[in-house]
Amino acid sequence: MSPEAELRAAIAGCRTCAAHLPHGVRPVTGFSATARLLIIGQAPGSKVHASGIPWDDASGDRLREWTGLTKQQMYDPAQVALVPMGFCYPGKASGGDKPPRRECAPQWHHRILDLLPEDRLTLLVGTYAQGHYLPGARRLSMTERVRRYREFLPHFFPLPHPAWRSTIWMRQNPWFEAEVLPELREAIGRHI
Numbered sequence: 165m166s167p168e169a170e171l172r173a174a175i176a177g178c179r180t181c182a183a184h185l186p187h188g189v190r191p192v193t194g195f196s197a198t199a200r201l202l203i204i205g206q207a208p209g210s211k212v213h214a215s216g217i218p219w220d221d222a223s224g225d226r227l228r229e230w231t232g233l234t235k236q237q238m239y240d241p242a243q244v245a246l247v248p249m250g251f252c253y254p255g256k257a258s259g260g261d262k263p264p265r266r267e268c269a270p271q272w273h274h275r276i277l278d279l280l281p282e283d284r285l286t287l288l289v290g291t292y293a294q295g296h297y298l299p300g301a302r303r304l305s306m307t308e309r310v311r312r313y314r315e316f317l318p319h320f321f322p323l324p325h326p327a328w329r330s331t332i333w334m335r336q337n338p339w340f341e342a343e344v345l346p347e348l349r350e351a352i353g354r355h356i
Contacts, residue, residue, distance in 0.1 A: 168279055178272075181252060192212055192252070194241045195245035197281075198243075201285055202287070204273075204286060206289070207253065207261065207268075209253065210261075224326075227326045232353075233356075250266075263292065264292055285319070285351055289323050294322050310337075310344065317351070
C-alpha cells in the first residue's frame with residue numbers, strides 16, 4: 165500500500181473525536197500527491213456528512229462559482245485536495261454548526277501537506293482555516309484578511325466561508341467580486 169493510500173485508510177478509520185460527534189464519525193476529505201490546489205474549509209455540514217462528498221451543498225456551489233472550478237475539476241483529487249479543519253460533522257449549535265473539532269488539524273494536516281507538492285496554492289476558506297494557517301494575521305478581521313490577500317500570496321489565498329450569509333457580506337463588500345475573484349481565478353489557473 166502506498167503512503168498516500170495508508171494515510172487515506174488511517175483517516176477513514178480515525179475515531180479520535182467519536183465521543184464528541186452526535187451524528188457519528190464520517191471523515192470527509194480528498195487528496196492526492198499531485199494536487200497543486202488545496203482547499204481548507206471548516207468542517208462538513210449535515211448534507212456533506214450524509215453524502216460523504218466534500219462541498220456537496222449550497223456552500224460548495226458558491227465556492228465553485230467563486231473559483232471558476234467545475235465539479236469535475238474540484239472532485240479530481242489529482243488536481244484539488246479538499247481538506248477541512250475538522251473532517252467530521254460536528255453537529256448543530258445555535259446560529260449554525262458547531263466549530264470544527266480541534267483534534268483533526270494537528271493530527272492529520274501535516275501528514276497530508278507533506279504528501280502535496282510544495283508549489284501549491286492553498287485557499288483558506290473561513291476564519292478557522294485562516295486562524296490556523298495565518299497566525300500572524302489573527303488580529304485582522306476576516307474581511308481585512310480577504311481584502312489584503314496579496315500579502316499572503318503566493319502560498320495562501322484567504323476567502324470568506326461561502327455559506328448563505330456570504331451573500332450579505334458580498335453586498336457590503338463589492339470589491340470582493342470586482343477585484344478579488346478575478347485574481348483568485350487567475351491564481352487557481354496557474355495551479356490547475
